[in-house]
């Protein structure tokens with residue numbers, strides 16, 4: 001089976017600053033894959049390359065059998081790659097509903113379809129419905145994360161890339177968000193998840209890659225990675241248990 005996303009020998013850099021070296025990883029259709037590693041390991045940089053926000057210095061990216069290296073981010077979105085960026089980045093001066101409409105831009109000529117997709121988002125997160133007319137900048141951090149996730153799903157992606165959705169949020173909100181991420185995956189959307197919270201990363205993903213210093217140092221089923229010393233080191237700085245039952 002051809003992978004949905006296939007990264008081969010990617011080198012990633014910001015100008016003269018080399019960040020990731022020789023990264024190869026895959027996401028199969030329907031699969032949820034975690035990318036884990038400590039602060040500065042290169043996780044966000046890798047997601048940026050997948051989404052088309054950073055051009056690889058070397059290597060190739062293929063999506064659904066097509067080379068996408070040279071496609072800009074909007075073209076990748078059109079093919080079905082959506083990113084929920086680190087720090088959420090909702091449009092603060094637009095309302096919740098307007099943010100969702102922006103996310104559904106590719107369906108803008110199908111008003112009824114857009115309305116259905118907005119309803120789907122509201123069904124995941126009823127709080128967004130209650131705040132539909134409120135400016136996104138006035139939402140709590142958790143509500144902004146819900147909105148960022150619902151907005152990304154408005155494009156009906158085949159691959160949803162998530163950059164630390166739990167960051168800075170209370171456990172009860174994180175639970176709510178991960179329940180929805182799991183439901184989205186069950187409904188057939190593939191997931192590439194960057195997450196510092198080991199508990200949620202391993203509960204959500206079936207397979208994982210461990211990044212350290214810009215290279216993949218371990219890979220495999222999350223069930224096996226769970227007990228891997230390199231994972232503990234990358235994630236927890238050596239201490240076990242701090243992030244809730246790894």
Ligand SMILES: Nc1ncnc2c1ncn2[C@@H]1O[C@H](COP(=O)(O)OP(=O)(O)OP(=O)(O)O)[C@@H](O)[C@H]1O
Pocket residue numbers: 014017019037038039040041042043044045046086
């Ligand atoms: N725009 C940039 N210009 C130069 N260097 C950068 C830039 N963005 C990130 N870096 C560097 O690249 C390395 C990897 O950063 P990246 O943001 O990908 O890490 P990360 O794994 O997402 O970390 P975190 O868990 O803190 O989000 C870091 O050393 C960082 O300083």
Ligand SMILES: [Mg+2]
Pocket residue numbers: 043044045086163
């Ligand atoms: Mg990051």
